[in-house]
Amino acid sequence: MRQSAICLIILLILTTTTTGQTPTDSVKQGVRRYIARNFSEARTFNLYWEKTPFHDYTLMQNGKEIENGEFRHINTVKFSVTVPVLLLKNFSLYANGQFNSYQFEANNNVNGGKSAIFSQNDDGYNYYEGTLAGTYRTRIAGKPLILIATAFGDGWNKGFGKAQGIFSAIMIFKQSPTTSFSAGLFGMTLYEKIPVIPIIAYTHQFTPDWSIDLTLPSRSYIRYQPNNHRFSMGASLGSEHFYMKPGMKGIPEVSFFNRTVIKPEIVYEYIINKRFYLIARSGGSALISGGLYGTNRKGIDGDPYIKFKQPMTPFLNVGFSYNIF
Numbered sequence: 001m002r003q004s005a006i007c008l009i010i011l012l013i014l015t016t017t018t019t020g021q022t023p024t025d026s027v028k029q030g031v032r033r034y035i036a037r038n039f040s041e042a043r044t045f046n047l048y049w050e051k052t053p054f055h056d057y058t059l060m061q062n063g064k065e066i067e068n069g070e071f072r073h074i075n076t077v078k079f080s081v082t083v084p085v086l087l088l089k090n091f092s093l094y095a096n097g098q099f100n101s102y103q104f105e106a107n108n109n110v111n112g113g114k115s116a117i118f119s120q121n122d123d124g125y126n127y128y129e130g131t132l133a134g135t136y137r138t139r140i141a142g143k144p145l146i147l148i149a150t151a152f153g154d155g156w157n158k159g160f161g162k163a164q165g166i167f168s169a170i171m172i173f174k175q176s177p178t179t180s181f182s183a184g185l186f187g188m189t190l191y192e193k194i195p196v197i198p199i200i201a202y203t204h205q206f207t208p209d210w211s212i213d214l215t216l217p218s219r220s221y222i223r224y225q226p227n228n229h230r231f232s233m234g235a236s237l238g239s240e241h242f243y244m245k246p247g248m249k250g251i252p253e254v255s256f257f258n259r260t261v262i263k264p265e266i267v268y269e270y271i272i273n274k275r276f277y278l279i280a281r282s283g284g285s286a287l288i289s290g291g292l293y294g295t296n297r298k299g300i301d302g303d304p305y306i307k308f309k310q311p312m313t314p315f316l317n318v319g320f321s322y323n324i325f
Helices: 003-021 025-038
Strands: 045-052 055-061 064-087 091-108 125-140 143-156 159-175 179-188 196-205 210-216 219-224 229-244 255-272 276-294 306-309 313-322
Touching (some): 091 229, 125 229, 143 229, 229 276
Antiparallel strands (some): 055 064, 143 159, 159 179, 196 210, 255 276
16 A cells, blocks of 8 residues: 555546536636645645654564564655646646655674674665556546546666556545545556455545644544644554665565564644745654565555564654645
8 A cells, every 4th residue: 555646546537527517727726725724645745754653563573583683773764845846627637756765773682693684684674666646537427537647667776676556436426615535446567365445535624723634544534724734633553665685585685675564643734825835743663564575566555574563653743745736
């Protein structure tokens, strides 16, 4: 499951639906600002730094523990850019680029030495991803239907990783100045056990200051925004992943490390001129699943070559966003 993919799809739904209803440039501009205000992933530039305290981890293979270790000096930096390439009446095209840098030390708790798996790259782990997403808007039974095709390509410092695709169909059941409700299906290539996932997007403005934002299964927030300050409380579902060389027999020479987490959190945003956002968030990160997989991703929704476990850990994330619209 890719949180960025879900949020990009919701961005395309909102943009395509609302701008298709009213052709004026002023309304389109207002809609884009609304999206940027409520969906940080849709802003033109995003830069975040995340700090996590020392915490233990466990690696399992064939039901047996092969390493009990500790992550130290953990720092994660993420940068992303999202830009519209083509905006037509019934079709839109967006491009997104991401760069993630994972820096940490991994030590073996048993012998006190370095991890046998996570210490093969002293320079840390860098992950790159490029996305091109297009939508087509039509109607069925009087309701707007959005068809979305998204292509991903990723890699690391040593070369290209893997290409994959997402196909979605979303129907807009309600769209008003205060409430929107959409539902549909999300299908992703390379996955075997769960090829299709339902999507539900619901937003509602209770008062000028209070609102709710649900994008299931990706995230859910209650928001309070007096003037240029916004406070959000909720949870998000996402994943951390990068390519690596584990240096173990019986494991692919180049493996794909992936961990899916849910993050209950509190978020504070200071909004400057409706374009520049200073952001701080804090909470806990609870592991749902994780491990080392083959680069082809087959089995990523099932049993990995090596299973990864860790306890729930606190985190602090700070950064900024900028939106050109």
